Amino acid sequence: MAEINYTAVVAKDLEDLIPVFIKNRAKEVDLLAAAVKAGDYDQLKQLGHRMKGVGNSYGFAPISEFGKTIENGARASDVAAIESCIAAYGDYLAKVTIVYE
16 A cells, blocks of 8 residues: 655745644544544534634645544544544644645
8 A cells, every 4th residue: 555645835924833733633633532432423523613624724625624524424423434534634644744835
């Protein structure tokens, strides 16, 4: 299986904010996993909705897509889809390369 390379193109003026942004996203993965374990679909919807908003705002479109998938999965109570998305989100955060322009 080929290794996936992720790249995020971020505005240069956001460079100082990105380390905290990424750290907060990593915490979000833990919050998502805890919400799945607790069966807290309201929390999952809220977190997914927030992800949709912040991802594109900071130049991380995949985060917005993950958020959409999680929010929709929570509405459908689709645990398998949510867990798969959380795993992909964690993988993305671990591997994303950030380019400032």
